[in-house]
Amino acid sequence: MLKIEDLHVSIGEREVLRGIDLHIKEGETFILFGPNGSGKTSLLMTLMGFSGYAVTSGRITFRGQDITRMPMFERARLGIGMSFQRPPTIHGLKTRHLVQMCARGRDIDPEALAAKVNFVDFLERDINAGFSGGEIKRSELLQLMAQKPGLVLFDEPESGVDLENMQLIGKVVRRLLDGEVEPLPGLSMKAQKGKVRTSGLIITHTGYILDYINADRGQVLYQGHLCCEARPRDILEHIRSYGYQECIKCLNEPSGLQPLEITRTAS
């Protein structure tokens, strides 16, 4: 679904991504760990196509198409959706209107979608105007539900969210990735589930989101390099116990880009 090959990205003079290789398959959820400033957000912004993130070499392929130089809106129409961490307020643009526009002509029911994130009361409000951390997340999820992307990019779904909201957000993120499955006459739940193939690339700092979703793979991004591919929960355990210092050591070793044997320490 998404293939990143030897991706180098600079913001101005500064190189922020230094040769990223990553492959996310259809339906797969990939978790990206890393300390502040490691380049996680830059990777997401580059995948979405934001201005200011210059790809100096390498290639991004999505659904078989080279999207390295593709304008942002075309990537969105091709099926990449992103949850913003700090979205701008747009005065006079009602949340309902934006949700409708996200669907791009598909028939949706904004009320029903909003009800899933407990956001019906916000439909008539200007988008992001005075929204709290949790409200921003719910609004972003609502827009993504309307957009129905094939690949969801999440930048720290847990940041600025209180516990109560976290549970709701976690559930909705899971539903977005796994698809909505209800017992239906005719089609088994398993068969229904097989039809939903949403991929996810999720940045997490704290790992709280792992309590709610089924992440298939994970990796640490450190100083613009990817390292330590392992099961997401194992990586999390490791980081919780030892911090990111281990990454420095690991990267400095000749075999630094090989997966770290961390299963032992996690037990």
Added chain:
Amino acid sequence: MKDVNLGNFSFTGIERGEISDLRTLDASDKHRILYAGVDLNACDGSAVFMHMDQSTVHCKSHDPGLELLDFNVAMKRYGDLPEYAWKLVDRDKDEFTRNVAENTHGGYFIRTRPGAKIEKPVQSCLFLKADGAGQNVHNIVVVEEGSELHIMTGCSTAHSATKAAHLGITEYYVKRGGKLTFTMVHNWGENATVRPRSVGVVEEGGVFQSNYVLLNPVGTLQMYPAIHLNGRGAVARFNSIIVTPEGSHVDSGNRVIMNAPDTRCEIISRTITTGGVNIARGHIAGHAVPCRGHLECKGLILGGGQMLAIPELDATVEGVDLSHEAAVGKIAQDEIEYLMARGMDEAEATSTIVRGFLNVDIMGLDGPLAQAIQEQVEQIDAGAM
């Protein structure tokens, strides 16, 4: 202010006969008027008024609670309207008021019955058809005690190139507990000269609400309507949406003078210049307490032009509560990218942001008018991109 030479316009001899069915107007005229917010094919107002060039051509009330007369007829019938005519606007204020006073072509006199709540809006249209025509109108609106009225006025030229001058005096009287909503849409052209002179008085507990929309070019327009809140608890609200393309010169503002306790006012304007000159004024005076007023003037420059915001607050007693907020900016890149990440191309994203900025929804308009405004907003963006 751009200089105006009234000698360039003919203020006599362009008379028009009565048009009893406005649906018979030329399709192109009707379209221009629709873009000024009045749908003459429907013509379903509580009263319908039309002034073309130098004559009132249509003047009918369909609501028993509402009196509608041509201004000159009303002056004759009511002995020069001593309570209302030239009471708020000084006939010697400037050459434009003098010009109207000397030779008033018409205009409307609208008066409600006390307590009458007029459900449908009055539809009024001031139209300039002949090239070189000068139009002198005088309007008087009297909302009697406890009565409610909405007037939709569309002002238009027949073509975007029509050379014409519109001079208009309007005096509003909102009596105790009355409510007047006055929506005005201008659809002039690059050779139009426009000089409205409007003043209103609101008595105790009365409400004056103005909505003003100007989306198309106008050669030169200057106006500064003023409302005096003279009774306790009176309220005035102005919402304006003004766009000045290249060649437009607009000097427009709103003034509210709070002379009584417990009065409130709000003046909100959204202006975009895409190459023209836009002078956005605002003035709130507080002369009694408690009173509260807020002035908000936000502008965008898209492409070029000049935006000059002049907000003024004048307080003369301790305890008034006045504020203003003025800003001139651009469309933020992060807002455009936010919408592009949802699949909108740049033009779509820009027009969505501009529509939001102009805040058209605040006026609560619907039907063909809302649609006409929508279409025009989309055209602005196309020009600016």
